[in-house]
Amino acid sequence: MAIHKKEAFTQREQDLAAFAKALAHPARIAILKVLAQRNECICGEIVEILPLAQSTVSQHLKELKNAGLINGSVDGPRSCYCINWKAFEKFNQEFSWLFTNLKIKNEKSCC
Amino acid sequence: MAIHKKEAFTQREQDLAAFAKALAHPARIAILKVLAQRNECICGEIVEILPLAQSTVSQHLKELKNAGLINGSVDGPRSCYCINWKAFEKFNQEFSWLFTNLKIKNEKSCC
DNA sequence: TTATTTAATCGTATATTTGCGATATAAGAT
DNA sequence: ATCTTATATCGCAAATATACGATTAAATAA
Numbered sequence: 124m125a126i127h128k129k130e131a132f133t134q135r136e137q138d139l140a141a142f143a144k145a146l147a148h149p150a151r152i153a154i155l156k157v158l159a160q161r162n163e164c165i166c167g168e169i170v171e172i173l174p175l176a177q178s179t180v181s182q183h184l185k186e187l188k189n190a191g192l193i194n195g196s197v198d199g200p201r202s203c204y205c206i207n208w209k210a211f212e213k214f215n216q217e218f219s220w221l222f223t224n225l226k227i228k229n230e231k232s233c234c
Numbered sequence: 235m236a237i238h239k240k241e242a243f244t245q246r247e248q249d250l251a252a253f254a255k256a257l258a259h260p261a262r263i264a265i266l267k268v269l270a271q272r273n274e275c276i277c278g279e280i281v282e283i284l285p286l287a288q289s290t291v292s293q294h295l296k297e298l299k300n301a302g303l304i305n306g307s308v309d310g311p312r313s314c315y316c317i318n319w320k321a322f323e324k325f326n327q328e329f330s331w332l333f334t335n336l337k338i339k340n341e342k343s344c345c
Numbered sequence: 346t347t348a349t350t351t352a353a354t355c356g357t358a359t360a361t362t363t364g365c366g367a368t369a370t371a372a373g374a375t
Numbered sequence: 376a377t378c379t380t381a382t383a384t385c386g387c388a389a390a391t392a393t394a395c396g397a398t399t400a401a402a403t404a405a
Binding site for chain 4: 352371375
């Protein structure tokens with residue numbers, strides 16, 4: 124396929140797509156739910172909750188972190204992850220822009 | 235990798251992930267924007283707007299349709315696509331459930 | 346009937362994602 | 376110093392996604 128053509132789209136489109144991609148796996152949705160429900164963030168127990176190997180969970184956490192959806196700090200042999208609400212707020216707005224704003228001017232579907 | 239383990243997660247997690255996946259490419263975001271902005275839906279011009287080959291655009295449209303984000307009807311040699319606002323509404327609520335509801339009980343990030 | 350137009354599908358190449366076991370790393374416990 | 380615990384990273388295999396050209400299908404125009 125030669126090259127991915129992502130760079131041919133606007134930054135806003137790319138950002139929104141990247142955010143969606145980070146959410147595009149049930150394991151990552153599940154991780155976010157766990158992180159959101161706990162108030163403290165010693166988060167090793169995620170591995171025990173998810174039906175996946177430790178290395179796989181670690182990889183999903185890395186993806187969420189790279190996408191900016193979660194913060195993480197290494198803390199000795201343990202790690203500490205928690206949700207980056209600021210980023211969520213930003214992207215929630217982007218989604219609203221896509222979902223809601225456009226809906227106003229085009230209420231009825233034509234097919 | 236043996237098998238994808240999607241089936242090990244809840245239906246709600248899978249559905250939300252599937253919706254996010256459909257949005258997880260800038261071309262599909264761009265397509266949705268075009269569809270939302272036009273009130274009529276003779277939508278062949280999408281191919282001319284996007285920097286992608288006709289077959290590739292057709293594939294992206296198929297994915298959006300399979301995910302339920304758009305409706306499409308074959309109409310002779312032409313096709314007619316438009317946004318399925320109902321599905322968007324549903325998933326917008328799912329996102330709110332993930333984004334907003336959980337935020338209330340956990341306002342401050344701990345790392 | 347035969348072209349033309351529009352869009353879907355097929356075949357294929359390449360890139361990316363997912364998953365796991367094995368290994369490495371790093372701090373604390375013994 | 377060595378063992379243990381908690382995570383990250385590496386290397387690999389298999390599955391999926393992305394992209395395109397070529398072909399097919401289906402309706403209309405000539």
